[in-house]
Amino acid sequence: MRADDLPGTAGPADPSPPPGLVVVGHFDEGAGYGVDRPQGSDSWLITWTTGGRGRLRQGGSETRAGAGDLVVLAPGVPHAYAVEPGARHWRFWWAHCQARPSWTPWLRPYATDDGPDGLYAIGPVPAALHDRMEGAWRRTHADARWTGGETPAGELGIVVAHGSAARELALCGLEEAVLLAAASARPPAAPPGLDDRVRRAQARMAADPGAPHTVRSLAAEVALSPSRFAHLFTEQVGHSPMRALLETRLRHAARLLEGADLSVERVASASGFASAFHFSRVFRARHGMPPGAYRDGMRPEITS
Structure with missing residues (x-):
């Protein structure tokens, strides 16, 4: 799949990218924007909000996302996301990818409703780290376009990583973003110690x-x-x-x-x-x- 084959923004009837790809984009959507996938996605969806507010639902779990919040949706579960009602817009980075298994322990403390629906809400990331998070996402976006030489200049549109090197470099950027968020945000209140x-x-x-x-x-x-x-x-x-x-x-x-x-x-x-x-x-x-x-x-x- 080429970036030219993808819509400018995902509409209600647009399927998720096929599994195995790394697809990265940046949206700033106004009130009324939303996507509903009754069959869920074939790949993981990672979002990081930089402005406005969004609402994301996965199975029976739901969370709101404001500036500094990173939300991860696992594949195979019905999901929907939209500008939160009453908010003027939602500005966010997003990526569809095949998550590395090593990310699971980082995400687990942030699972909502004990995680059966595969929704992980991390945040807010401390403001002091927002520039570094933004840098990780921008490198991910640039590395997805890497072809072995100098990375071509481009707008913050939708890009698809082609080739194993571009894919792995982009995944490294996403890994940095996920780790930064998980290591710096305050997890939900921990339950009492396990028996x-x-x-x-x-x-x-x-x-x-x-x-x-x-x-x-x-x-x-x-x-x-x-x-x-x-x-x-x-x-x-x-x-x-x-x-x-x-x-x-x-x-x-x-x-x-x-x-x-x-x-x-x-x-x-x-x-x-x-x-x-x-x-x-x-x-x-x-x-x-x-x-x-x-x-x-x-x-x-x-x-x-």
């Missing part, structure tokens, strides 16, 4: 995500009945032990796809999935693309 038995169960899943864990086996390891363990875990973490195990396995699978030359079938088995078909289905729902495409996107292009 040690819940913490031990989480550590057990992380240490061996491919093992045949069940609610019963995890409960036995922390000396609780299955029903008591499931209730305690869900109460403290916000979702069930099996959902936490699925997320752990997906993160492990993503790391294997990035760093090991394994088939999708072997990655599925090593990550605890019963079949490659099931693994591919849930991986695509989580990352917006099948495992093979994700792995190929992480490999540098070889040019002659």
Whole structure:
């Protein structure tokens, strides 16, 4: 896809960019602007507000964004965003991309409603860092146009990164923006400390995500009945032990796809999935693309 193929601003009927691309833009929209995607996006959407106010909804979660707020929407969940009613405009940077798995721990403390809908609201970033955040976004926009020589001059329109180098450079800029925001903003009020038995169960899943864990086996390891363990875990973490195990396995699978030359079938088995078909289905729902495409996107292009 070329930038020329994209609309100047996304309309209600405009689909999201295809997965695997890095697409970056800067909008300043007036009252009445909005986008509604009932099927969600095939890629992650990252926005950073520099003026005015916006409202973003993902599944059953919603947040408002003002100057200094960074909001991230995961793929595969119905979403909508618009200028907040009553606001005169909304000025914001945005990017569609395939988020790196390493960003997940930075985003997790900012998940809304315990994160089941994949909406992460970070902010506000301290004013002292706004210039650096702006610089990270501008470098992302410039690097997406990089072709191996001097970056061509251009307006703050929509750009699509072509080639592995431009894509990786743009992702590095986005990574800086996400890390700056997550490391400097004040997270939502933390819940009370986790029960040690819940913490031990989480550590057990992380240490061996491919093992045949069940609610019963995890409960036995922390000396609780299955029903008591499931209730305690869900109460403290916000979702069930099996959902936490699925997320752990997906993160492990993503790391294997990035760093090991394994088939999708072997990655599925090593990550605890019963079949490659099931693994591919849930991986695509989580990352917006099948495992093979994700792995190929992480490999540098070889040019002659």
